[in-house]
Amino acid sequence: MNNPSTSSPAPNNTAGQPTDVVIVGAGIVGLAHAAHAVANGLTVTIIERDHHAAGASVRNFGHCCITAQSGELYELAQTSRKYWLEFAERAGFWASESGAVVLARTEAEMNVLRELSAVREPGQVELLSPAGTRDRLGAAVSAADQTHDDGTHHGAWPGLVGGAFLRDDLRVDPRTTVAKLAEWLSQQPGVELHWNTAALGFDGNADGVTVQTSRGELRAKQVFVCVGHDVDYLFPDLAAEHRIQRCALQMSLAAKPSGAEFTPAVLTATSMLRYPAFTDMPAAAALHSEVSEKQPELLDIGANVMFTQRPDGTVILGDSHHYHHTADPFLDEAVTATLNTEITGRIGEPLEILQRWQGIYASSDVAPILVRETQPGVTVVSVTSGVGMTLSFGLAHRNVSRLS
Ligand SMILES: Cc1cc2nc3c(=O)[nH]c(=O)nc-3n(C[C@H](O)[C@H](O)[C@H](O)COP(=O)(O)OP(=O)(O)OC[C@H]3O[C@@H](n4cnc5c(N)ncnc54)[C@H](O)[C@@H]3O)c2cc1C
Structure with a gap:
C-alpha cells in the first residue's frame, strides 16, 4: 500500500467498522485533510484514482503565496503557513521560510x-x-x-x-512533497491509502456514508471529496453552479x-x-x-x-x-x-x-474556494483560484476542526 507503483487490494471495509474519514484524491488538498484528521486522532482512508498523484499538486511552482492574499484567503493562508511548516517537520519534506x-x-x-x-x-x-x-x-x-x-x-x-x-511566503518542492506526505500518512496508525482506486458515487444518510469505488465499497462517517478540477466528473450540477x-x-x-x-x-x-x-x-x-x-x-x-x-x-x-x-x-x-x-x-x-x-x-468566477456538503457526511472541497498549495493546510484545518 505504501509503494505508489504497486496496485492496491480492494478497500472493501463494508464488513468491518467504518473509517472516521474517507478522503477522495491524494493531491495536496486531500492529503492536508488527511494530515489534520490524523492529528485529531481520527481513522482515515485515502483513495486516489492514479498510481501516484500527478495532478496540479505536482505541476506547480511550490510557492506558498501567503503575503499576496487578502481577506479570508489571507487568514487561511497564514494558518496554512503554520501547518505547512509543522507537517514538513513531521513528514520530512522540504519547506523553506x-x-x-x-x-x-x-x-x-x-x-x-x-x-x-x-x-x-x-x-x-x-x-x-x-x-x-x-x-x-x-x-x-x-x-x-x-x-x-x-x-x-x-x-x-x-x-x-x-x-x-x-x-511570510514559503517554498516547497512540488515534485516531492505530495509523495513524501502520502508515504508518511500511510505509515501512521489508523490510516489506509489505496492507489488506483477511483470514487464513483456516494450515498450519505444519518448512519454514515457509503462510497462506491472502482474496487468495492467503503463506509465512513465523513467523506471529503478533494478531486481538484475534476469536480464535474462526480458532481456536474455543483460544478456548473459554481461555474x-x-x-x-x-x-x-x-x-x-x-x-x-x-x-x-x-x-x-x-x-x-x-x-x-x-x-x-x-x-x-x-x-x-x-x-x-x-x-x-x-x-x-x-x-x-x-x-x-x-x-x-x-x-x-x-x-x-x-x-x-x-x-x-x-x-x-x-x-x-x-x-x-x-x-x-x-x-x-x-x-x-x-x-x-x-x-x-x-x-x-463565483468564489476562490468551494466547500459544499452535497449530502449528509459528504463534503466537496476544491480551491477554485490557483492557490491550492498556499491554502491547503489552512482550509483543511478549518474543515476538519468542524467535525468535532
Ligand atoms: C501550473 C500550476 C502552477 C500553480 N502554482 C501554484 C503556486 O505556486 N502556489 C499555489 O498555491 N498554487 C499553485 N497552483 C494551484 C495548486 O497547484 C492547486 O490549487 C492545488 O494543487 C490543487 O490541489 P488538489 O489536491 O485540489 O488537486 P490535485 O493536485 O489535482 O489532486 C486531485 C487528485 O484527485 C484525484 N482524483 C480525481 N478524481 C478522483 C476520483 N474520482 N477518485 C479518486 N481520486 C480522484 C486526482 O487523480 C488527483 O490526484 C498551481 C497550479 C498549476 C496547475
Missing part, C-alpha cells in the same frame, strides 16, 4: 509595492533597492556581472529599479543557471496584476495600463511571469492562463517562448529548457 522577491523594473511596479508595504505590518513587505533585491536573491556575481557608474547593472538580475521581499472551469497553464523546467542560486520565489509585474493583495492597491490600475501598453503579449496569454528554483537548482518557469471546460492537450510554443524569453531577461542569462508540461487547476 525563504520568502518571495518581487522584481520591479518601473516606477509603476514600485508604486504597487510601496502601497502594499504601507498597509502591512512593518517588515512583512520590505521595500528593496536594486542592490538589495540582488542581495535577497543571493546573486552569484560572475565576471560579466557589474554595476556601471551610471547605475546600470549587467549580469544577473539586470534592469531593476528595486523590488520587495515578501517575508468551475479548467485553467490550463504552460510551464517549463530549466537547468540550473550558472549565475543564479536563490530560494525565494521570484514574482514580476504580471504577478502584481493577479494576486489580490496587489490588485487591491490603487496603483495597480496604472500598472495594468503600463503593461497593456508596453507588453500586451503578456496580458494576451494571461501571464503571471514567475519562477522558483528547486532544491536541485533546476528552475520552474511559468505561467500562462487559458480557461476551458475541457482543456486541449496541445501546448502552443509561442506562449512558452513568450514566458521563457521574459524570464531569461529577468535572470540575465540564457536558460536550457529541460521539460515542458501543462498544469491544470480549478477556476471559478
Whole structure:
C-alpha cells in the first residue's frame, strides 16, 4: 500500500467498522485533510484514482503565496503557513521560510509595492533597492556581472529599479512533497491509502456514508471529496453552479543557471496584476495600463511571469492562463517562448529548457474556494483560484476542526 507503483487490494471495509474519514484524491488538498484528521486522532482512508498523484499538486511552482492574499484567503493562508511548516517537520519534506522577491523594473511596479508595504505590518513587505533585491536573491556575481557608474547593472538580475521581499511566503518542492506526505500518512496508525482506486458515487444518510469505488465499497462517517478540477466528473450540477472551469497553464523546467542560486520565489509585474493583495492597491490600475501598453503579449496569454528554483537548482518557469471546460492537450510554443524569453531577461542569462508540461487547476468566477456538503457526511472541497498549495493546510484545518 505504501509503494505508489504497486496496485492496491480492494478497500472493501463494508464488513468491518467504518473509517472516521474517507478522503477522495491524494493531491495536496486531500492529503492536508488527511494530515489534520490524523492529528485529531481520527481513522482515515485515502483513495486516489492514479498510481501516484500527478495532478496540479505536482505541476506547480511550490510557492506558498501567503503575503499576496487578502481577506479570508489571507487568514487561511497564514494558518496554512503554520501547518505547512509543522507537517514538513513531521513528514520530512522540504519547506523553506525563504520568502518571495518581487522584481520591479518601473516606477509603476514600485508604486504597487510601496502601497502594499504601507498597509502591512512593518517588515512583512520590505521595500528593496536594486542592490538589495540582488542581495535577497543571493546573486552569484560572475565576471560579466557589474554595476556601471551610471547605475546600470549587467549580469544577473539586470534592469531593476528595486523590488520587495515578501517575508511570510514559503517554498516547497512540488515534485516531492505530495509523495513524501502520502508515504508518511500511510505509515501512521489508523490510516489506509489505496492507489488506483477511483470514487464513483456516494450515498450519505444519518448512519454514515457509503462510497462506491472502482474496487468495492467503503463506509465512513465523513467523506471529503478533494478531486481538484475534476469536480464535474462526480458532481456536474455543483460544478456548473459554481461555474468551475479548467485553467490550463504552460510551464517549463530549466537547468540550473550558472549565475543564479536563490530560494525565494521570484514574482514580476504580471504577478502584481493577479494576486489580490496587489490588485487591491490603487496603483495597480496604472500598472495594468503600463503593461497593456508596453507588453500586451503578456496580458494576451494571461501571464503571471514567475519562477522558483528547486532544491536541485533546476528552475520552474511559468505561467500562462487559458480557461476551458475541457482543456486541449496541445501546448502552443509561442506562449512558452513568450514566458521563457521574459524570464531569461529577468535572470540575465540564457536558460536550457529541460521539460515542458501543462498544469491544470480549478477556476471559478463565483468564489476562490468551494466547500459544499452535497449530502449528509459528504463534503466537496476544491480551491477554485490557483492557490491550492498556499491554502491547503489552512482550509483543511478549518474543515476538519468542524467535525468535532
Ligand atoms: C501550473 C500550476 C502552477 C500553480 N502554482 C501554484 C503556486 O505556486 N502556489 C499555489 O498555491 N498554487 C499553485 N497552483 C494551484 C495548486 O497547484 C492547486 O490549487 C492545488 O494543487 C490543487 O490541489 P488538489 O489536491 O485540489 O488537486 P490535485 O493536485 O489535482 O489532486 C486531485 C487528485 O484527485 C484525484 N482524483 C480525481 N478524481 C478522483 C476520483 N474520482 N477518485 C479518486 N481520486 C480522484 C486526482 O487523480 C488527483 O490526484 C498551481 C497550479 C498549476 C496547475
